[in-house]
Amino acid sequence: MLGRGYRRIAYIIGPSYLPTSTPTPACPQLTTVRQPMDAFGVSLATLVLDQIEDRPFQRTGLLPTEVVAR
Secondary structure (H helix, E strand, O other): OOOOOOOOOOOOEEEOOOHHHOOEOOEOOOEEEEOOHHHHHHHHHHHHHHHHOOOOOOOOOOOOOEEEOO
């Protein structure tokens, strides 16, 4: 599709906890999303325990994230 008067631009964003998010000479710096993994774990454990104890589903809220532009 190149050469038709427009360009396609792709943006790659990944989680910041992956080893590939650390820049190396062979890999460019990627924009990542920093996420509170400990809070995700607590929320997941709470949801699983609620399911086991047959409690109604409750939305616990949004967890904070941060875009790390590189």
